[in-house]
Amino acid sequence: xxxxxxGRLRAHSAAFSDxxxxxxxxxxxxxxxxxxxxxxxxxxxxxxxxxxxxxxADVKEYALDNGLKVLIMEDHxxxxxxxxxxxxxxxxxxxxxxxxxxxxxxxxxxxxTPRYGSKEFSKIIQRNGGMDNAYxxxxxxxxxxxxxxxxxxxxxxxxxxxxxxxxxxPKETVAERAVVMEERRLRxxxxxxxxxxxxxxxxxxxxxxxxxxxIGWMSDLASIERDDLYAYYKKYYAPNNAFxxxxxxxxxxxxxxxxxxxxxxxxxxxxxxSHISREPQQNGEKRVSLKxxxxxxxxxxxxxxxxxxxxxxxxxxxxxxxxxxxxxSRIYKxxxxxxxxxxxxxxxxxxxxLDPFLFFLWGTPAPGKDxxxxxxxxxxxxxxxxxxxxxxxxxxxxxxxxxxxxxxxxDSLYMQAMKIGKFExxxxxxxxxxxxxxxxxxxxxxxxxxxxxxFSEENRTVGILFPQKxxxxx
Amino acid sequence: MKSETIRKRKGVxxxxxxxxxxxxxxxxxxxxxxxxxxxxxxxxxxxxxVERHNLPIVMVSLLxxxxxxxxxxxxxxxxNLTAELLTEGTVKRKATDISEDIEFIGASLGASTSExxxxxxxxxxxxxVERGFDIFSDVVRNPTFPDEEIRRxxxxxxxxxxxxxEEPSFVAAKAFKxxxxxxxxxxxxxxxSIETLDRITRDEIVRFHSDFYRPNNAVLSVVGDLxxxxxxxxxxxxxxxxxxxxxxxxxxxxxxxxxxxxxxxxKELTQANIIVGHGGIKRENPDYYAVSVMNYILGGGGFSxxxxxxxxxxxxxxxxxxxFFAPYKEGGLFEVGxxxxxxxxxxVISEIYAQMNRIKRDKVSEQELDDAKAYLTGSFPRKLxxxxxxxxxxVAIEFYELGLDYVDKYPQYIKAVTxxxxxxxxGKYLDTLDMVTVVVGKQSKISLxxx
Numbered sequence: 001x002x003x004x005x006x007g008r009l010r011a012h013s014a015a016f017s018d019x020x021x022x023x024x025x026x027x028x029x030x031x032x033x034x035x036x037x038x039x040x041x042x043x044x045x046x047x048x049x050x051x052x053x054x055x056x057a058d059v060k061e062y063a064l065d066n067g068l069k070v071l072i073m074e075d076h077x078x079x080x081x082x083x084x085x086x087x088x089x090x091x092x093x094x095x096x097x098x099x100x101x102x103x104x105x106x107x108x109x110x111x112x113t114p115r116y117g118s119k120e121f122s123k124i125i126q127r128n129g130g131m132d133n134a135y136x137x138x139x140x141x142x143x144x145x146x147x148x149x150x151x152x153x154x155x156x157x158x159x160x161x162x163x164x165x166x167x168x169x170p171k172e173t174v175a176e177r178a179v180v181m182e183e184r185r186l187r188x189x190x191x192x193x194x195x196x197x198x199x200x201x202x203x204x205x206x207x208x209x210x211x212x213x214x215i216g217w218m219s220d221l222a223s224i225e226r227d228d229l230y231a232y233y234k235k236y237y238a239p240n241n242a243f244x245x246x247x248x249x250x251x252x253x254x255x256x257x258x259x260x261x262x263x264x265x266x267x268x269x270x271x272x273x274s275h276i277s278r279e280p281q282q283n284g285e286k287r288v289s290l291k292x293x294x295x296x297x298x299x300x301x302x303x304x305x306x307x308x309x310x311x312x313x314x315x316x317x318x319x320x321x322x323x324x325x326x327x328x329s330r331i332y333k334x335x336x337x338x339x340x341x342x343x344x345x346x347x348x349x350x351x352x353x354l355d356p357f358l359f360f361l362w363g364t365p366a367p368g369k370d371x372x373x374x375x376x377x378x379x380x381x382x383x384x385x386x387x388x389x390x391x392x393x394x395x396x397x398x399x400x401x402x403x404x405x406x407x408x409x410x411d412s413l414y415m416q417a418m419k420i421g422k423f424e425x426x427x428x429x430x431x432x433x434x435x436x437x438x439x440x441x442x443x444x445x446x447x448x449x450x451x452x453x454x455f456s457e458e459n460r461t462v463g464i465l466f467p468q469k470x471x472x473x474x
Numbered sequence: 475m476k477s478e479t480i481r482k483r484k485g486v487x488x489x490x491x492x493x494x495x496x497x498x499x500x501x502x503x504x505x506x507x508x509x510x511x512x513x514x515x516x517x518x519x520x521x522x523x524v525e526r527h528n529l530p531i532v533m534v535s536l537l538x539x540x541x542x543x544x545x546x547x548x549x550x551x552x553x554n555l556t557a558e559l560l561t562e563g564t565v566k567r568k569a570t571d572i573s574e575d576i577e578f579i580g581a582s583l584g585a586s587t588s589e590x591x592x593x594x595x596x597x598x599x600x601x602x603v604e605r606g607f608d609i610f611s612d613v614v615r616n617p618t619f620p621d622e623e624i625r626r627x628x629x630x631x632x633x634x635x636x637x638x639x640e641e642p643s644f645v646a647a648k649a650f651k652x653x654x655x656x657x658x659x660x661x662x663x664x665x666x667s668i669e670t671l672d673r674i675t676r677d678e679i680v681r682f683h684s685d686f687y688r689p690n691n692a693v694l695s696v697v698g699d700l701x702x703x704x705x706x707x708x709x710x711x712x713x714x715x716x717x718x719x720x721x722x723x724x725x726x727x728x729x730x731x732x733x734x735x736x737x738x739x740x741k742e743l744t745q746a747n748i749i750v751g752h753g754g755i756k757r758e759n760p761d762y763y764a765v766s767v768m769n770y771i772l773g774g775g776g777f778s779x780x781x782x783x784x785x786x787x788x789x790x791x792x793x794x795x796x797x798f799f800a801p802y803k804e805g806g807l808f809e810v811g812x813x814x815x816x817x818x819x820x821x822v823i824s825e826i827y828a829q830m831n832r833i834k835r836d837k838v839s840e841q842e843l844d845d846a847k848a849y850l851t852g853s854f855p856r857k858l859x860x861x862x863x864x865x866x867x868x869v870a871i872e873f874y875e876l877g878l879d880y881v882d883k884y885p886q887y888i889k890a891v892t893x894x895x896x897x898x899x900x901g902k903y904l905d906t907l908d909m910v911t912v913v914v915g916k917q918s919k920i921s922l923x924x925x
Contacts, residue, residue, distance in 0.1 A: 077528040078859045110777070119787060122777040127845045129852015146856060178790030185745040186793055186813050192640060293742040295640045296633075327573035337570070340626065343633040367633050397578045404580025404599055410529055411860040468742075 059420055059429050060252050062259075066268050067240030070259055071420055071429055072252045075413060081248025082413045083155035084144040085163070086421045089236035091214045092138045092354065093274050098228060100180065100216015103136040105229050107176045109143065110134075113165035118172060121158055128154060138210055139354045140425055146414055149249035153258055159244075160262035163237055166230075173226040181222075184215050192294035192465055200463030203288040204302045204358055208279035238269030243424055247417040279304070279356065286461040294467035296343065297371040301378065301462045302358035305454050308351045308426055312453070314438040315446040316359060320349035321398035322390050322447060323361075323381060328397070330381050330390075331361075341369050341377055352422055358461075359454065371464055385451045389444035402439055510868065510878055511702075515709070517718045518690025522868040523705060524697045526861055530600040532698035533861045534610060537869035538592045540686035542659035543724050543804060549674050550659075551666015554587040555627060556682050560594070561585065562623040564616040569623055572609060581606050583613070587664055590803040591873060597862065600699040604708065611712035614687060619679050628671050635665055642747035642813070646914045649737050650749040650809060653910040660728050660805050688719035695868035697861045728805035729753075734907065736922065739914040746819040746915030747811075750826050752905055754799045754806030757874050763887040764895040765799055765903060770846040771896070772833050773797025773810055778845060780829050781810065789825070791818045799903075803874070808903065816919035823911065823922065833900045837893045851885040 062070040094101045112118035125132040130147025145155045188194045198213050205211040216224075244263070246255060282304055305316055323331050324346035335342040345363030361378045365371050409415045423431045511523045545552040561583060562569040576583045579602040585594045594614065598606030638644040648663060655661025666674075694713070696705055730753025755765060766774075773781035773796050785795045795812040810830075814822045858864050858881070871880045913920060 077526075078855070080856060080859050119777065119783065123845065126776065126778050126849045127852075129849060129854070129856070131853065131856065146859075148852070148855065175787065175790035179786055179793055182745065182791070182814060183793035185815060189744045190642060295636045326577040328570065328577045333570065336630075337626075340629065343630065343637060364633075364637065366629065367636055393578075397574075400578060400580040402580075407529065407599060408531060408597055411531065411533075411862055413859065 061429070062252075062256055064239060064260060064264050066264065066266055067238075068259075068263050068266075069243040069424075070256065071243065071245045071424060072250065072255065073247045073416060073420065074250060074252065075247055075416065076249045078413070079149055079249050080146060080413060081149035081152045081246060081250050082144060082146040082417045083152055083159070084142055084245045084417050084421055085159050085242055086245065086425065087141045087237060087242045088139075088425065089141055089232075089241065090137050090139045091212055091216075092209045092276060093236065094209065094212070095274075096209075097220060098216075098224060099212040099220040100214075101224060101228060101232050102141055103214055103216065104177060104180050104221070104224055105233055106134050106136045106141050106143075107180060108168055108173060108229055108233075109162055109166065111169065111172045111176065112167055113161050114167065115161055115165065116158065118169070121162070124154060124158065130154075136214055138214060138357075142421065144414070144417070152246070152248075152250060152255065156255075156258050156262050160259075160266065163239070163242070163263070164266045166233060166237075168226055168230050168233070170226045173229065177221060177224060180215065181218065184218060184221065187215065188213065189218075192290070192292045192467070193298050195292060196290045196298055196300060196463050196465040199288050199290050200300050200302055200461060201358070203286050203463065204282070204304070204461035205279055207277040208355060209276060210279075210353070210355065210357060234269065236269075239263060239266050240268050243421075245417045245421045245424070247413045247420070276355065282459050282461070285457050288461070288463045289466055290463065291466045291468050293469070294465060296364050296367065297467060298364050298465040299362065299371050299375050299378070299462070300464075301361045301375070301460055303360075303454050303456075303459050303461075304356055305349065305351075305359040306356045307353045308435070309431055309438075310356075312450050313351045314435075315442050315450040316349050316454070317351055317402065318395060318398045318439065318442045319385070319447045319450060320347045320359065321401055322385070322394050323347040325398055325401050330384075330394075331363075331378070334381060335363065335374065335377055339377065340366055341374055342366055345374070345378065352426065354425070371466075375462065375464075382451055382455045385448055386455065389448035392444060395442065395444050395447060399439055399442070403436060406436065512872075512878055515689065515714060517714060517716055518688070519713060519716065520693045520872055521709065522693065522695040522872060523702070524695075524861075524864055524868070525701065526697060526864075527699050529861065530699050531861060532596075532598050532600055532603045532606070532696065532700050533865040534596040534598070534606070535695045535865040535869045536594040536610075536614065537693045537873050538594070538614075538687055539590075539691045539721075539724075539873070540592045540682070541587055541590050542662060542664055543590065543728075544686060544722075545659070545682070547657045547659075547662065548670060549666075549678060550662045550670040551631065551664070552674050552678060552682055553592060554664050554666065555624075555631065555671065555674060556679050557585040557587045557592045557594075558627050558631070559619050559623060559679065560613040560617045562627065563618045563620045564612045565618060566612060566616065567609070569620075572613065575605070575609055579605060583610060585613075589660060589664070589800075593866075593869070595862075595866070603700065603704075607708045607712045611716070615716050617683060619676055619683070621676060624676055624679065628674075631665050632668050632671060635663070635668065642741060642743055642745070642914045643811075645739060645741070646747045646749045646811075646912045649739060649912045649914075650751065650910060651807070653735060653737060653912065654730050654751070654753055654807060655728065655805070656731050658728050658731075658805075660802060660807070685719065685722060688721060689713070689716045690718045691721045693869045693872045695865045695872075697865040697868070724804075728802070730805065734909060736911040737913070738917050738920070738922075739912070740917040741914055743915050744815060745813045746816045746913050746920055747813050748819060748823065748914075749809050749811050749912045750823060750909055751797075751807065751809030752909055754808040755801050755903060756806055757801040757803060759801070761895075761899050761903070762801060764891045764899045765801075766850060767843070767846045767888065767891045768833065768838075768896045768900050768903075769797055769799055770850060771838050771842050772829060772900075775846060775849065778849070780833070781812075781826065784829065785812065785814075785822055785825055789821070791815075791822055795822075795826075816915045819913055819915065819920045820922050827906055830900075830904050830906050833896075834904055834906070837897050840893070843891075843893050843896065847888050847891065850888045854881070854884055 060072045090102050110121050122132055125145050128147055128151050130145050132145040134143040188198055202211045306312055331345050335345045342363045343366045348360045363374050365374045420429050423429045513521045541553050561572050581598040583596050596606055596610045652661045773779045781795045785792050792812050792814045797810040800807040810826050812822055858867055
């Protein structure tokens with residue numbers, strides 16, 4: 001969101017846009033669907049920022065009687081603060097036939113309560129110079145505002161209000177459902193790589209709800225009614241199924257008074273734990289292809305892997321960095337630079353899912369090159385590591401990259417809050433203190449061990465996009 | 475934002491040898507004071523510096539006045555290719571050494587070219603800052619442009635051009651720019667085309683670098699955990715030997731040549747990707763601030779804008795609709811962009827015209843005006859809330875000659891805008907009779923009836 005006055009500072013738009021619209025890594029659309037612009041690509045090495053020892057700032061933890069947990073980290077470098085409400089609900093919790101419910105509900109959260117009319121939320125925040133947005137993932141739904149720290153009371157007021165008082169006008173619901181359908185057309189239907197990604201996930205995962213896209217299947221979206229949304233809202237939006245993260249120039253004591261006075265009034269909900277199907281072991285390669293108008297083929301290979309804080313997750317993170325952490329990493333250097341086989345290629349491990357998800361190898365062949373050859377060469381990179389562990393130098397480089405990215409991430413209040421929230425979701429914010437320690441312990445042999453353990457043909461699902469040329473006439 | 479008391483004080487910025495002049499400028503309240511120090515080295519390099527010790531990191535930005543404005547149309551892509559090749563080999567380092575060295579210390583180094591300039595950025599941990607500066611200055615000053623790297627990078631750029639054709643938004647933007655600016659630099663792709671890339675020779679790249687990558691044609695900013703003495707030492711060692719050059723004055727005249735026209739591009743898509751617009755304003759135009767307010771109300775203000783409220787919230791016809799002015803050094807663009815299902819194209823385009831005509835005809839409400847001004851002024855500090863953002867901001871204010879007191883002036887400029895100003899600039903800079911319309915989508919389902 002924000003004012004899109006490009007131009008003046010466009011070359012480095014980070015300076016003037018609140019959220020960067022990350023293009024090119026389109027398959028990640030599946031994981032994060034935002035209310036507007038902005039696909040956040042979350043990988044451990046990108047977003048989980050830890051404090052280096054010398055700078056360790058403390059998160060202060062509070063709990064209200066109704067179960068709402070509040071995590072506050074003071075950071076006084078700028079007179080701003082970011083305020084985030086995290087709900088422990090995402091597409092993972094949706095009943096079959098109603099995919100897209102969590103994300104559509106996220107949109108409806110901006111449609112008003114008796115106190116603040118439809119569309120008032122963002123207007124109030126913007127009028128106060130703030131930015132606000134929200135996004136939905138497989139596991140959670142997060143709402144956030146960043147603004148001058150002396151106005152953060154507005155967030156408390158507005159967020160506590162919509163946690164429990166949403167109206168959901170039926171007419172507005174129908175209009176917003178149409179908006180989300182346009183969003184799906186934009187992100188998935190008309191984006192060949194995203195469309196392949198969706199196909200590949202639904203093929204790789206057969207029982208766990210991660211098989212369904214966060215944005216929802218088109219026919220499911222069409223079936224979602226106001227009452228479905230309202231029941232879902234009442235079931236999952238409650239203080240005992242949420243937590244608040246605040247980072248910035250704030251005084252925890254003062255802010256807790258305000259939070260207790262507002263959020264403290266909200267009743268506990270009888271949140272029932274929904275049953276989540278467990279994904280069984282995969283015992284044979286699965287392949288899926290997609291023929292669609294596109295310029296170049298695209299290949300994606302996914303392997304079932306565990307998430308943080310599983311003991312193997314740290315070595316998997318290092319493995320993905322060895323394979324894909326920049327131009328000196330193995331896949332880029334071999335397939336893009338030396339062999340000139342790929343236009344771009346890499347590995348992705350997003351170990352931040354609540355349940356086991358997938359480790360991806362992916363690539364776009366250079367024009368005129370064969371996608372089958374690229375597929376073979378991607379596997380060759382994994383086989384090489386299975387054969388002999390990466391060098392000490394490579395593993396040290398990967399660790400340096402992960403550590404440095406943690407430090408750089410602290411440049412932003414928003415990123416720090418994201419990190420705290422993500423770890424809290426995964427089992428407790430204190431995990432952030434052990435994460436780097438675990439990364440530091442990873443040895444080259446650990447990297448080889450996890451490569452051998454997870455990267456088998458039986459555990460693999462391959463998706464390939466075959467471009468179709470349109471019969472277009474003007 | 476708390477009240478912005480701006481302190482101005484003179485100081486001695488002993489940045490290496492000759493400090494022609496120095497200005498201290500502070501931003502935010504005293505508790506969050508941010509002193510901007512400016513200095514021009516004897517070789518002509520402008521240096522902007524903010525000392526911040528809150529994190530053990532250093533952010534460096536370098537803006538070089540080298541862009542498609544400095545290349546001929548038949549060599550389109552020269553500026554961008556030159557920038558891409560900076561990190562692909564120097565006198566001391568091979569391409570693979572550069573990436574290995576940078577990545578081993580967890581730093582990042584990149585170069586990219588935009589309409590008006592080329593921008594290099596380095597993010598490095600404090601403990602590795604010397605190494606970072608060494609590599610950074612090496613790629614700027616001593617690239618060797620090996621033939622093999624030129625060939626390889628040309629192929630990568632050509633491949634990326636092909637891949638971009640997959641993105642409907644790219645196809646639409648390319649057609650739109652070209653319709654407005656034709657073969658002038660703002661009408662071309664920064665990456666060039668397959669044909670123009672094939673024409674570029676190594677000699678031309680070497681000459682382009684030698685002509686434009688000069689300290690007196692560049693602006694450096696450094697923000698982070700570095701004292702003035704430490705910075706002076708680094709600059710003395712790595713950047714003061716950089717030789718000044720004779721810079722050829724940019725001769726480009728970027729005049730929009732749009733005439734009302736509609737371009738329909740057929741693709742197998744569920745949504746039409748639409749751009750409607752025409753030429754815009756230069757960054758130096760004094761109406762820039764009134765235009766910012768006007769555009770915020772029309773379609774720039776995210777969820778608060780009129781276009782968003784009607785097309786998204788009321789009609790449910792799009793996920794995103796926005797308008798923006800892209801104000802460049804020598805020209806500009808105005809455009810409204812939207813994606814909607816093919817069948818709704820005509821309705822959405824009519825609504826865009828209606829909203830443009832409305833803001834040209836009727837004065838905006840006091841509430842809208844106040845909200846727009848409150849956002850534009852109130853959000854300004856957020857644009858400077860990280861070291862990276864500050865570093866990038868500093869080189870831009872220098873390039874567009876906004877002045878070090880811009881952080882102070884900007885809110886004043888915005889606050890001075892009146893409802894009459896908004897009406898005047900809408901009348902002057904929005905032209906619904908001379909619009910370029912681009913629609914990329916499944917044309918058999920799109921019927922515009924001669925919009």
